[in-house]
Amino acid sequence: MQVEKFYYDNRIVKNFAYATILWGVVGMLVGLYAALQLVFPSLNVTQYGTFGRLRPLHTNAVIFAFVGNGIFMGVYYSLQRLLKARMYSDLLSKIHFWGWQLIIVAAAITLPLGLTNGAEYAELIWPIDIAITVIWVVFGWNMFATIIKRREKHLYVAIWFYIATLVTVAVLHIVRSIELPYSWLHSYTWYAGVQDALVQWWYGHNAVAFFLTTPYLGLMYYFLPKAANRPVYSYRLSIIHFWSLIFLYIWAGPHHLLYTALPNWAQSLGIVFSIMLIFPSWGGMINGLLTLRGAWDRVRDDVVLKFMVVAVTAYGMATFEGPMLSLKNVSAIAHYTDWIVAHVHVGALGWNGMLTFGVIYWLIPRIFSTPLYSKKLAANHFWLGTLGIIFYAVPLYWAGFTQSSMWKEFTESGQLKYAFLETVTYMKPFYAMRSLGGTLYLIGACLMVYNVYKTAKAGKLVADEAAEAAPMIKEEARHKGEHWHRWIERKPMQMMILALVVILIGGAIEIIPTFLVQSNVPTISSVKPYTPLELQGRDIYVREGCYTCHSQMIRPFRSETERYGEYSKAGEFVYDHPFQWGSKRTGPDLARSGTGNLKKSDGWHFRHFREPSSMSEGSIMPPYAFMLTQELDTSSTAAKINAMRTLGVPYADGFELTANEHLLQQATGIVNNLKADSIRISPTKEVIALIAYIQRMGTDISKQKNN
Amino acid sequence: MFKFIQQYAEKIENIAVYPMISLMVFFIFFIVLLLLVIRMDKKAVQLLSNLPFNSNEESTIQTI
Numbered sequence: 001m002q003v004e005k006f007y008y009d010n011r012i013v014k015n016f017a018y019a020t021i022l023w024g025v026v027g028m029l030v031g032l033y034a035a036l037q038l039v040f041p042s043l044n045v046t047q048y049g050t051f052g053r054l055r056p057l058h059t060n061a062v063i064f065a066f067v068g069n070g071i072f073m074g075v076y077y078s079l080q081r082l083l084k085a086r087m088y089s090d091l092l093s094k095i096h097f098w099g100w101q102l103i104i105v106a107a108a109i110t111l112p113l114g115l116t117n118g119a120e121y122a123e124l125i126w127p128i129d130i131a132i133t134v135i136w137v138v139f140g141w142n143m144f145a146t147i148i149k150r151r152e153k154h155l156y157v158a159i160w161f162y163i164a165t166l167v168t169v170a171v172l173h174i175v176r177s178i179e180l181p182y183s184w185l186h187s188y189t190w191y192a193g194v195q196d197a198l199v200q201w202w203y204g205h206n207a208v209a210f211f212l213t214t215p216y217l218g219l220m221y222y223f224l225p226k227a228a229n230r231p232v233y234s235y236r237l238s239i240i241h242f243w244s245l246i247f248l249y250i251w252a253g254p255h256h257l258l259y260t261a262l263p264n265w266a267q268s269l270g271i272v273f274s275i276m277l278i279f280p281s282w283g284g285m286i287n288g289l290l291t292l293r294g295a296w297d298r299v300r301d302d303v304v305l306k307f308m309v310v311a312v313t314a315y316g317m318a319t320f321e322g323p324m325l326s327l328k329n330v331s332a333i334a335h336y337t338d339w340i341v342a343h344v345h346v347g348a349l350g351w352n353g354m355l356t357f358g359v360i361y362w363l364i365p366r367i368f369s370t371p372l373y374s375k376k377l378a379a380n381h382f383w384l385g386t387l388g389i390i391f392y393a394v395p396l397y398w399a400g401f402t403q404s405s406m407w408k409e410f411t412e413s414g415q416l417k418y419a420f421l422e423t424v425t426y427m428k429p430f431y432a433m434r435s436l437g438g439t440l441y442l443i444g445a446c447l448m449v450y451n452v453y454k455t456a457k458a459g460k461l462v463a464d465e466a467a468e469a470a471p472m473i474k475e476e477a478r479h480k481g482e483h484w485h486r487w488i489e490r491k492p493m494q495m496m497i498l499a500l501v502v503i504l505i506g507g508a509i510e511i512i513p514t515f516l517v518q519s520n521v522p523t524i525s526s527v528k529p530y531t532p533l534e535l536q537g538r539d540i541y542v543r544e545g546c547y548t549c550h551s552q553m554i555r556p557f558r559s560e561t562e563r564y565g566e567y568s569k570a571g572e573f574v575y576d577h578p579f580q581w582g583s584k585r586t587g588p589d590l591a592r593s594g595t596g597n598l599k600k601s602d603g604w605h606f607r608h609f610r611e612p613s614s615m616s617e618g619s620i621m622p623p624y625a626f627m628l629t630q631e632l633d634t635s636s637t638a639a640k641i642n643a644m645r646t647l648g649v650p651y652a653d654g655f656e657l658t659a660n661e662h663l664l665q666q667a668t669g670i671v672n673n674l675k676a677d678s679i680r681i682s683p684t685k686e687v688i689a690l691i692a693y694i695q696r697m698g699t700d701i702s703k704q705k706n707n
Numbered sequence: 708m709f710k711f712i713q714q715y716a717e718k719i720e721n722i723a724v725y726p727m728i729s730l731m732v733f734f735i736f737f738i739v740l741l742l743l744v745i746r747m748d749k750k751a752v753q754l755l756s757n758l759p760f761n762s763n764e765e766s767t768i769q770t771i
Contacts, residue, residue: 082758156758225759235756236744243740247733265725272730509729 004151004471007464008080010367012093014461016073017360019101021452023069024356025445026108027061032438034058037622038431038586041613044622047630048112051622052545056123057111062348063121065104067212070356072100072139074219075162077363079143082159082222084152084469088145092138099135103128115185118542118578119200121207122176126187129177136173140166147492151469155492157238161218163492164246164499168210171503176203182643183636186539190647193573194261197581198511202253208344209249212352213315217245220288220312223359227304233290237283244280246499248273250506255326258335259555260581261570267328269510274326281319288312303378307358310386314350318343336551336585338427339400342393349389349441357385357448364452370459377451381444388441392434399430408559416562420588420598425618524571527700529649530693532637532659533666537693539640540686541580544624551582552591552697564589565596566701575649587621592698602670603677605691627687634660634684666692 034054037043044050080087087093106128110116116123124132143166147155155163176199179187191199225232232238254262254270289312292299299305321343325334334340365372372378406426409417530538541547554560556567568591573579588598600608607614610628612621638656645651667683670691674681681688 078759152758154755154758156755158759222759231756231760235752236747239744239747240740244737247736251729269725269729273733276733505732506729509725 002470003468005466005468006084006086007466009076009087009090009093009463010461010465011463012087012090012097013073013077013363014367015097016069016076017364017452019097020066020069020073020356021360021445021449023061023065023104024353025442025449027058027066028438028442028445030054030061031058032435032442035431035435035438038620039428039435041620041622047114047624047626050544050624052548053112053114055548056116056120056545057108059121060107060111060123061104063207063211064107067216067348067352067356068100068104070352070359071165071211071215071219072096073363074223074359075143075215077367078158078219078222079146079162082152082156083146083150084467085146085150088142088149092142092145096135096138096142099131099138103131103135106131110185114543114545116543116545117179117187117189118545118547118580119176119189119196119203120547120583121204122200125185126177126179126181127184129173129179132173133170133177136166136170140170144492144496151472153472155495156222157232157235157242158218158222159492160242160495160499161214161221163496164242164503165210165215165218167496167500168206168214168246168250168503171500171507172203172206172210175199175507180643180646182639186636188577188640188643188647191577191579192647193576193579194263194570196576196579197257197260197573198254198262198266200579201256202250202507202511205253205256206250208347209245209252212347213249214246216352216355217241217284219355219359220284220308223355223362224288224291224308224312227302227308227358227362228292228295228298230291230295233287233293237287241280241284241287243502245277245284247502247506248277248280250503251510252277252326253510255331256583257581258326258328258331259557260553261568261573263570266510271326271328273506275323278320278323281322282316285312285316285319288315303375303382304358304362306379306382307354307361307385310382310389311351311353311355311358314346314354314389318347318351321346332555332557333404334400335555336583337400337403338396338430338584339404340584342396342400345392345396346389349385349392353441354385357381357445360448360452364455365459367462367465368456368459369462370455373451373454373458377447381447381451384440384444384447388437388439388444390437391440392437395430395433395437399427399434402430403427407563408557410559410562416559420563421616421618424586424620428620522569522571523574524569524701526703527572527574529575529644529651530696531666532641532663533689533692534696535640535644535693536632536634536637536663537689537691537696538580540627540690541693542578546590547580547582549582549584549586549621551585551589552579553581554589554591560589563597565592565598565698569701572698572701575644577644577647577649590694590697594695594697594699595702596698601677602673602691602695603679605694606674606677606679606681606687609687609690624687624690627690628681628685630686632684632686632689634663637663 033043034051037051037054047053076087076093107124110125110128111123115125117125143162147159178190180190181187189196221232221238251273252270254266255274258267258271289309292305292309299309324330325340325343361372361378403423403426406418406423407420411417552568554564554567561567593599604615606628608616609624611623611625612619637659641651641656641659664683667688670688671681671683
């Protein structure tokens, strides 16, 4: 057989590696800044730098910029070698690279400007959503065309993980991004309330599964054996790992919504599948760690293996903790607290971060054809990273437990023991310690920047690395007695379709009934659409990312109904596009801010927005004084009403024409209330709309009682 | 068509049976998978797990 000579494209790998490092440092820096804002609220400078706008920037930067580029770096390196082929098209690789970086830059500009969809990890506005779809297709096209022209008959397990990632992320992104634009930069999500919540956490959970986990498992199955120089412990286990993981993961989303207004059957479904997820996850972890059997002595000297061992161990810890957190009784304690923040950082810093660093230290010297500049610096990075994770996670686990206990503690006479604010100020030392952990981790990453820079400078990029392989013999038919999985390993399209079917089963069974069966969301007749002013106020609430710190979902516990009022019902959210239940209570729940036990006057809210600590001493909420001077954009009111009507909100025909009159009338009422409180302000300022929304929240149900 | 399905689905009464169906679907899927994997040919397994290693591009740089 004639062998063919060809070249691997290392330039694209280098580009993605540099982008990974750059955005990693940026994402961590923003995260550290946001963490410090919780300790020193004065760091909330200007409207563009408040916690509510920076937190989405941090999460998007880390997930889609740092880990995203890390995925592409690893895929472009390993795919070419596993298939014995250069990437199908250099042009597509370039479009993919630059397109992805442009999307990141667009996100970095729009998020601080307050342009957001208000859904966690899906904040980016609709034009960017479309760009993501296009670039993802470019990536898929390039990957599949390479698979088709490959020289290796069989697809190694890493490639199945890449294929599953490709199709599932596409499905998740499209379903989550169905939205109705009402301007060039704004849109409303198609779903409302409970349905939006279910779609959101089906998406959110599987963004963790198919963006942060499956592609990185693919990288683990390639780079760990390479670094250890021995094949994976059990290939059979990897097949079981792959299929059960993608089958189970897709169902687990509802565990983010336990004790909420989500129908009970959907909650149970989420719990059962989350618990079962331990097995494939641990199967994968064990497979990774046992690959090092007989080579553990090398871990002492090889910094790449050290990073990988910590990464796989962190994966094991996070995937044990995840199912435990999905139990209702554990969720009752952990949900809304900093425990969850600790949990996700064990995954992000430990699993994604450490594996990325390991791959970079392994790969950069190879594509630059020179030894790593300093082993010692890399070892220091390893220790700073590992200590950083511990210093980050331990204080927050402690904080989460303490927070939850304080929220739930009653005095002997049956009163809540702590005001919410006391529980906030108590957290400050923990937040400070967490920032220290983050700083250590970031310093470690900076050492890597220097080390990689020096290595690259000492060597020279082997942009086109020569290789030789025989062309693949076409062998389409499945011959008699052949194992089914060997057959499917030759058939990438069938593999993709099978993976798609597997994930669609879970998605469909979970989501379709909630959409179709009316009894899932019992209607409440007194729940009415928002007035134009409240709608504008709600959009400001979304713009400012209030959901990053405030929930709107009171769970049916005595400790919550005592503090906030009647527990939340599914029927209360039918006009909420998007839903704003939130996932974290750095501040108190606001679901009944207009009627419940935390109800305040218009004047109180006005002063509180201007300077939160003047009304609540020790508050760590950012000041929103700019809303007192910023004019409300009433030119969008009609378009918003029209869009909402299209989505099924029963505004009367022609209401959009008089909506602004109605808006002004309601605003004047609030201005008069403020005047009585000796505050003078024009009715067209943003703060008035936000006060209107805050005062509306949760009031519909009490109207029903009064009737 | 969709309307038809929607009307039908609105009448489903025992929606709680869904989790049971789901569990059974996975259980069967898993058992079949397990049986197939156990029956895999040993030589094939060895060949597949060595895929990352039989490329000839291996640079011999001592990096660490």
